[in-house]
Amino acid sequence: MTYENLLVEVKDRIIFLTINxxxxxxxxxxxxxxxxxxFFSAGYQxxxxxxxxxxxxAGDRAFVAGADIKEFLAVAEDGNGETMAQRGHEIFFLIERFHRPVIALVNGFALGGGCELAMACHLRVATENASFGQPEVNLGIIPGYGGTQRLNxxxxxxxxxxxxxxxxxxDAQEAHRLGLVNYVLPQEEAREKAVELLRVIGSKGPIAIQQSIRAINAYYDGKEGYAAEAAAFGAVTKTEDFREGASAFVEKRIANFRGK
Structure with missing residues (x-):
């Protein structure tokens, strides 16, 4: 698929995905x-x-300032609001359940659908000018892409x-105080921090990372979180990565994970 509104750049084993x-x-x-x-269902492959x-x-004013209101009006006229929300849920679940960590680099407004998109990511690093909100009630609607659930x-x-x-x-500082944001930094430092986080995570066992994401999500998915954690733990103990990681710890060397 050729993207019109997404820019994809790969550098040092990190994919930079920019809404343009x-x-x-x-x-x-x-x-x-x-x-x-x-992208999150096939393009990353x-x-x-x-x-x-x-x-x-793209730019320095907004991460995502919301959804396209004109399209919202068209949906209201067609009576397809529930379908639209369900479609948004499905897309954001793809991000939340992605097998590699997704970090939202929030560089400005993250409002409405933008706040919901940031919350679907695994971590959030914000620039000092970032702001967050779910202002949908000002339009006579409610958050429809998971905002009422994830903000809780x-x-x-x-x-x-x-x-x-x-x-x-x-603002970004209040979002950080409340636990919505992991870090608040100046523009360039925020990007560097996001890169640093992925490099650190990338040095760990990839199957362990994938199973950790799955187990963490299970707590919020209405499933039995402890059972999901036990199943994920059982799965990783059967991997070559676990044997390599444990052996490296005992032998006091850096592990060479292969994702197997």
Missing amino acids: RPKALNALNVQTLTEIRH DHDDFHGVILTG QYIGKGKATELILTGDRI
Whole structure:
């Protein structure tokens, strides 16, 4: 698939995925969502081996400033709002359940669908000018791409309820204080931190990383989290990577993981 609104760059085993609609503040329209779906379901396979994905927005004003409101109006007229939300859920689940870590490099506005997209990623590194919010009630709707669920998970019911019902924004420092963001840094340092995180994670056993993501997600998926963790632990103990990692620890050397 040829992407119109996504830029894909691979450097040092890291995939930089940029939503490239700066004039629209990188708003999520149907085309952009279709391309995101394709990348996380098939497009990444064009790249042989990588530590993870850094997802960001073009320019320095917005990560993603929301969804395309004109398309929202068209959906309302057609009466297909539920289908639209379900499609968004499916796409964002692809990110949340991706087998490699996905870091949102939030470089400006992360509002509405943009906040929901950032929350679907495994980690969030924000620039100092970033801001977050679910302002959908200002349009007479509610968050429809997982915002009512994931914001609860990250910052707790009380504060999440306040932000969703008031439509208020929070800055990067407040998002960090609440636990929504892992790091807040100046522009260049934020990018470097995201790269550093993926390099550190990339030095670990890749199967262990994949199974860790699966077990962590199970806690929030309405499944029995402890059972999922036990199953994932059992799976990794059967791998060559585990034997290599344990042997390297005993032998006081750096492990050479092969993803097997």
